[in-house]
Amino acid sequence: MAPFPTRAKAKPQRPNNKRKRDDVDIAALQASVAALTPSESYTTFSSLPLSEPTREGLKAAHFSTLTDIQAKALPLALQGRDILGAAKTGSGKTLAFLVPVLENLYRAQCIGSDAGLGAMIISPTRELAIQIFEVLRTIGRKGHLFAAGLVIGGKSLKEERDALARMNIVVCTPGRILQHLSQTAAFNVENLQMLVLDEADRILDMGFSRDLDAIIEYLPPDRQTLLFSATQTKKVGDLARLSLRDPEYISVHEAAASATPKTLIQNYVITPLPEKLDTLWSFITSTKKAKILVFLSSGKQVRFIFEVFRHMQPGIPLLHLHGRQKQTARLDITDRFRRAKDSCLFATDVVARGLDFPAVDWVVQVDCPEDAETYIHRVGRTARYEREGRAVLFLDPSEEEGMLRRLEHKKVPIERINVRGKKQVKIGKQVQGMLFGDPQLKYLGQKAFSSYTRSLHVQRDKEVFDLQKYDLEGYASSLGLPGAPRIKFLKADAEEVKRLKNAPRKRKGEESEESEVSAGEEDEDGVVAKLEKVKNGVRTKYDRMFERKNQDVLAEHYGKMVKDEDADGVDAGRLDGEQIGDEDLFDVKRRIPAGGDTPASEVSDEDEEDVAVAAPNGTSRTVHLAGAKDPLIIDSKRREKLLKSKKKLLKLKDKGSRVVFDDEGLPHQVYELEDDDAFRAGGAAEDQRRTFVETEAGRVAEEDVKDKALAREKKREKREKRKARERAAEEDEEGGEAEAGGEDAMANFLADARAADGSGSEDDGEEPPQKKAKKWFEKDVKRDESDGEGREIGTFDELEAEAARLLG
Numbered sequence: 001m002a003p004f005p006t007r008a009k010a011k012p013q014r015p016n017n018k019r020k021r022d023d024v025d026i027a028a029l030q031a032s033v034a035a036l037t038p039s040e041s042y043t044t045f046s047s048l049p050l051s052e053p054t055r056e057g058l059k060a061a062h063f064s065t066l067t068d069i070q071a072k073a074l075p076l077a078l079q080g081r082d083i084l085g086a087a088k089t090g091s092g093k094t095l096a097f098l099v100p101v102l103e104n105l106y107r108a109q110c111i112g113s114d115a116g117l118g119a120m121i122i123s124p125t126r127e128l129a130i131q132i133f134e135v136l137r138t139i140g141r142k143g144h145l146f147a148a149g150l151v152i153g154g155k156s157l158k159e160e161r162d163a164l165a166r167m168n169i170v171v172c173t174p175g176r177i178l179q180h181l182s183q184t185a186a187f188n189v190e191n192l193q194m195l196v197l198d199e200a201d202r203i204l205d206m207g208f209s210r211d212l213d214a215i216i217e218y219l220p221p222d223r224q225t226l227l228f229s230a231t232q233t234k235k236v237g238d239l240a241r242l243s244l245r246d247p248e249y250i251s252v253h254e255a256a257a258s259a260t261p262k263t264l265i266q267n268y269v270i271t272p273l274p275e276k277l278d279t280l281w282s283f284i285t286s287t288k289k290a291k292i293l294v295f296l297s298s299g300k301q302v303r304f305i306f307e308v309f310r311h312m313q314p315g316i317p318l319l320h321l322h323g324r325q326k327q328t329a330r331l332d333i334t335d336r337f338r339r340a341k342d343s344c345l346f347a348t349d350v351v352a353r354g355l356d357f358p359a360v361d362w363v364v365q366v367d368c369p370e371d372a373e374t375y376i377h378r379v380g381r382t383a384r385y386e387r388e389g390r391a392v393l394f395l396d397p398s399e400e401e402g403m404l405r406r407l408e409h410k411k412v413p414i415e416r417i418n419v420r421g422k423k424q425v426k427i428g429k430q431v432q433g434m435l436f437g438d439p440q441l442k443y444l445g446q447k448a449f450s451s452y453t454r455s456l457h458v459q460r461d462k463e464v465f466d467l468q469k470y471d472l473e474g475y476a477s478s479l480g481l482p483g484a485p486r487i488k489f490l491k492a493d494a495e496e497v498k499r500l501k502n503a504p505r506k507r508k509g510e511e512s513e514e515s516e517v518s519a520g521e522e523d524e525d526g527v528v529a530k531l532e533k534v535k536n537g538v539r540t541k542y543d544r545m546f547e548r549k550n551q552d553v554l555a556e557h558y559g560k561m562v563k564d565e566d567a568d569g570v571d572a573g574r575l576d577g578e579q580i581g582d583e584d585l586f587d588v589k590r591r592i593p594a595g596g597d598t599p600a601s602e603v604s605d606e607d608e609e610d611v612a613v614a615a616p617n618g619t620s621r622t623v624h625l626a627g628a629k630d631p632l633i634i635d636s637k638r639r640e641k642l643l644k645s646k647k648k649l650l651k652l653k654d655k656g657s658r659v660v661f662d663d664e665g666l667p668h669q670v671y672e673l674e675d676d677d678a679f680r681a682g683g684a685a686e687d688q689r690r691t692f693v694e695t696e697a698g699r700v701a702e703e704d705v706k707d708k709a710l711a712r713e714k715k716r717e718k719r720e721k722r723k724a725r726e727r728a729a730e731e732d733e734e735g736g737e738a739e740a741g742g743e744d745a746m747a748n749f750l751a752d753a754r755a756a757d758g759s760g761s762e763d764d765g766e767e768p769p770q771k772k773a774k775k776w777f778e779k780d781v782k783r784d785e786s787d788g789e790g791r792e793i794g795t796f797d798e799l800e801a802e803a804a805r806l807l808g
């Protein structure tokens, strides 16, 4: 078996005696790794040829015995083989790829900013990437000198770009790393030796496939690739896409009776859709002293159920998490749930994969997962690494047969249980009351309904999810809604909407008594709220409530809620969007031409941009904005508001066009149309087009060569400067080696990188100030004096700050 291919790398300059000692160690390690026999059963980390820093790191983290997947995968991965690794959830796959990453890069001495990026670890979610980074940090902190970092977005591109240029190991999400690969000129992946995909099947599937294919294009084909997942497959197409070299398929649990951990008890309950909320509430209130993770299919449901249950005070702390929250909020929540003893987290599938929450007692799947793989990953959040756990799946009667067949096929042992009649609490009336008093909650309920219905509609597996078989009216009523909001994609509803849209609109006062009042509202989910029928002209309080739209004056708690979401950068904007939709669909718009109520001439030129014109109810007016192509018609409150925002008004303005001046100072468009005769004199149109394209292409190619040469030159200058600094630092350190100690003297690259950073930009050419050497994974000497063994990173915020501090 081929040993890990070491490549000639520019090593950082270090004192001679230290370098010799390392070279001897590395040669010995290399020989021991080559001598490994993967068929042998290794049981402990100490039985493997690992470097001293990794051994120390594993020991400090109390990892000594190998799990099955680690025992099988490590010898092969250390020898540089490509691997497809499959093992149950919570079985220790993370170390099965992180240890080889550290070791293989260590033996190849891919250390320091000159060495470039040696390993790229891709995870499908930010949370998982952070977790992997944290484990890497834990086992790498005892003496490894790699520069490692997280590239998951949430920071400015520039910040990440600067750090990336110095990294040896990056843990990243597909979208963000692709952005850097395509936009960051200094991001050099030529020396990449290892590519790791955690939750590989997810990254390889439809959602990420384009990003992944594009990423692969940038990476050198001569590399080691490790793929891990609890639901790994060996699809031939994937192997070809990733150019795997004679990959080893390691599936430690293939022969096992079940695909899920033995310590996990799994049950399902048949809960018709309209009873789901009751069952969930009954479950939570009767299981208070526990850590519960509840899966729902959309962020809107998560928000709604969280809000409703929060008000009903179930006696257990509630948390909620979905993909549209701001990154800091998401990290804070995962961290809180991680630390919590008794807590209930409502979440979407954003936490379904890979996350290692300690001691989760229950995983409750309120909404049926889209497939058996998702089921396996969701339940895998409990019963991790030999601990016990329980999982319960709620199934609508229509889902039962199909889903059970799929689970059986994937070797998931699951048994039916029934909800005790006595324990089942009905909360429908209470929820209805809450919605009645709080239009914003009602609005959230409508959104929850529509997003759930939509999620059913888009399910691929129609045998399990047949939209026609669900009792949607009953479900709406269980959410406290007086009827099912209309859904655009449901055929009958779509026709009704079309009819209403096309119907001539009547002014309010002219509405006939038997007509339907168009209280519909369309949102971005394509939902048209139920059209309330007003029979015999009698309008009840109930009718009025449901005609009410989302008022500006928010209920106190919802004001806060919206603010939260606003901070999350999500839903306040969408709320606006809703209102736009409402108006667009059903409100009668009367446009009064210029010269109407407030003639455009009444607004002076200077004032135009800043005037906010209060449009009297039911009328509209027109304002001419300086530089805008079209007059602005103010026919709604939203348009009125627009006038107050200079930024928004900019959008309406004509962008202007670029002109060039001829010798006589006359302006011309950059590409001006020739007159007819001149054009014809130039020959056939196609020939002219071809000549034009060829000339321009030639020009662009020439410029491109120049740009590239310039970029290379800059890079070379930068490298030379850095080397000069390193030499200077080395000389300093050699002088003071007696006090500094050999190991400390090695690590000067990161300090240099930081110093370079401090100079502001790569191109400003100024010599940055020299700083004392600092190492990534290593203890900070100063901190250690006060903190003892090393600073404990408590929260994700601290972790991020730590990473930023070390790399930034």
Ligand SMILES: Nc1ncnc2c1ncn2[C@@H]1O[C@H](COP(=O)(O)OP(=O)(O)OP(=O)(O)O)[C@@H](O)[C@H]1O
Pocket (backbone or CB within 6 Å): 062, 063, 064, 065, 066, 067, 070, 087, 088, 089, 090, 091, 092, 093, 094, 095, 229, 230, 353, 354, 355, 356, 380, 381, 384, 385
């Ligand atoms: N050799 C080991 N000894 C003791 N504990 C271990 C060992 N390896 C991993 N663990 C622990 O087992 C737990 C699960 O590990 P890990 O998160 O790597 O599982 P996984 O297989 O990646 O799970 P998933 O499929 O859900 O992503 C972690 O808490 C980890 O600390």
